Amino acid sequence: MRALFGLVGLVVxxxxxxxxAKKQLAATRAPVPALQTATGAAAPASAPTGTVREQSQQMQQQVKQQVEGLMQQARPMPEDEKK
Structure with a gap:
């Protein structure tokens, strides 16, 4: 009886x-929307064009630019509450 419950539990x-897994695979096959650029940022092309390699390089360049932009921002320092 115990083995039967174990087997039923395993099947469940x-x-x-x-x-x-089926849901996850179905989600990965969904169409991917085009990359959106930040407002005010000058992008070389608004819609991805060219080969997959060119699109990949364009995405990598966009990410690199965003990271560099974030690295240039000053980090907020916490106020020192000790007097």
């Missing part, structure tokens, strides 16, 4: 994992 867990 496998069914749940299978459903979650």
């Amino acid at each position: 867990v496998l069914a749940i994992v299978g459903l979650l």
Whole structure:
């Protein structure tokens, strides 16, 4: 009887994992929206064009520019409450 409950539990867990995997795979096949640029930022092209390699390089360049821009901002320092 104990083995039967263990087997049923295992089947239920496998069914749940299978459903979650199916949902995840369906989500990865959904169409990806185009990259949105920050307002005021000058982008070389508003819509991705060219080959996949060119699009990848464009995305990498955009991320690099965003990171560099964030690194240039001053970090807020906490006020020292000790007197």
